[in-house]
Amino acid sequence: MELGWLLCGTAVLLLLHVLMELSPAVNFALRIGFYCVLCLVSSALAAAACLLVNGGRTVKNMRIIKAVVKTFKYFFGLRFEVKGLENFEVEGPAIIVSNHQSILDMMGLMEVLPDNCVQVGKKELMYTGTVGLIIYLGGVIFINRKSTSSAKMVMAEVAKTMAAENLKVWVYPEGTRNCTGDLLPFKKGAFHLAVQAQVPVIPVVYSSFTTFYNPKTNLFTSGKIKVEILPPIETKGLTSDDVTDLTDRCFHTMRETLFRLSGRPSEAKDSS
Numbered sequence: 001m002e003l004g005w006l007l008c009g010t011a012v013l014l015l016l017h018v019l020m021e022l023s024p025a026v027n028f029a030l031r032i033g034f035y036c037v038l039c040l041v042s043s044a045l046a047a048a049a050c051l052l053v054n055g056g057r058t059v060k061n062m063r064i065i066k067a068v069v070k071t072f073k074y075f076f077g078l079r080f081e082v083k084g085l086e087n088f089e090v091e092g093p094a095i096i097v098s099n100h101q102s103i104l105d106m107m108g109l110m111e112v113l114p115d116n117c118v119q120v121g122k123k124e125l126m127y128t129g130t131v132g133l134i135i136y137l138g139g140v141i142f143i144n145r146k147s148t149s150s151a152k153m154v155m156a157e158v159a160k161t162m163a164a165e166n167l168k169v170w171v172y173p174e175g176t177r178n179c180t181g182d183l184l185p186f187k188k189g190a191f192h193l194a195v196q197a198q199v200p201v202i203p204v205v206y207s208s209f210t211t212f213y214n215p216k217t218n219l220f221t222s223g224k225i226k227v228e229i230l231p232p233i234e235t236k237g238l239t240s241d242d243v244t245d246l247t248d249r250c251f252h253t254m255r256e257t258l259f260r261l262s263g264r265p266s267e268a269k270d271s272s
């Protein structure tokens with residue numbers, strides 16, 4: 001009886017292995033599937049730990065989430081090379097902005113996440129089962145991207161509470177995932193928030209995933225990700241009239257950094 005199960009299990013594993021070798025699509029789907037299952041199962045376990053240790057929704061839970069997620073990279077052969085962590089050491093709250101390439105980003109996020117930092121996320125993430133639960137428990141701020149006015153209201157509320165709670169807020173200013181090796185134009189919410197709260201903006205740039213990850217071509221191998229935390233951009237004295245300039249400045253600095261980290265010639269060099 002037991003031998004039968006063992007043989008059956010071995011056969012299934014062998015079959016999966018052969019399928020993975022034969023088809024990049026199967027290989028990719030299995031790796032992403034494994035990532036999702038890993039997230040769902042770890043979220044359930046971490047949620048229990050968060051509830052036991054901290055009792056409910058609080059940014060303190062991010063420490064637990066971070067400790068769990070930091071182990072994920074070993075399953076996928078990912079390595080992170082981090083520079084500029086000292087730039088997070090600003091006095092008081094700040095807005096952190098970074099590029100957003102894939103659902104894999106939350107590994108890179110947790111690799112460098114400073115204390116007392118929550119992310120802004122789309123509200124649909126609440127409905128991803130245990131993952132939604134852990135994101136909720138971590139204190140993530142949910143916004144409705146389809147309604148600028150309600151998103152603005154949520155962000156204005158955050159601007160008020162940041163100082164009181166000494167919070168850093170992590171925003172993906174592209175507003176969606178983008179895995180082309182370039183940046184999408186930035187939305188302005190993060191920069192309005194920084195100006196309203198009069199706190200610095202700290203840009204964080206992750207090198208392009210294109211060499212090891214591309215859902216269009218079913219590419220997902222091991223790889224190295226360079227991360228750079230750039231010096232804070234001060235916003236003291238800026239008003240809402242300065243938000244467009246601040247957004248542009250940050251966009252150009254991050255784009256240059258992205259190209260440098262990814263070994264891609266910058267626009268300036270292109271045209272010369």
Ligand SMILES: CCCCCCCC/C=C\CCCCCCCC(=O)SCCNC(=O)CCNC(=O)[C@H](O)C(C)(C)COP(=O)(O)OP(=O)(O)OC[C@H]1O[C@@H](n2cnc3c(N)ncnc32)[C@H](O)[C@@H]1OP(=O)(O)O
Pocket residue numbers: 039040042043046064065068069100106119120121122125131134135138140143144145147148151152155156171172173174175176177186187188189190192193
């Ligand atoms: C233990 C195991 C666990 C495993 C599981 C993992 C657990 C991990 C745990 C935790 C990780 C959590 C990871 C979460 C990741 C989430 C990622 C996402 O979901 S990314 C998508 C959502 N995020 C955004 O969209 C933000 C960026 N977007 C913005 O900031 C936008 O600006 C937004 C939504 C506020 C409005 O978007 P618009 O599409 O309407 O575009 P605009 O051009 O920016 O705004 C329109 C007009 O409104 C003004 N405006 C915008 N914000 C304003 C404001 N706050 N005040 C005044 N005016 C504002 C602008 O200036 C613009 O006006 P003028 O064109 O300049 O005239």
Ligand SMILES: CCCCCCCCCCCCCC(=O)OC[C@@H](O)COP(=O)(O)O
Pocket residue numbers: 035036039040102103104105106122125127128129131175176177178
């Ligand atoms: C029941 C379904 C379970 C699904 C489990 C999914 C596990 C992955 C968890 C990673 C959380 C990272 C959040 C993230 O990266 O969300 C994407 C949004 O930022 C951007 O949204 P979009 O590009 O506009 O769709």
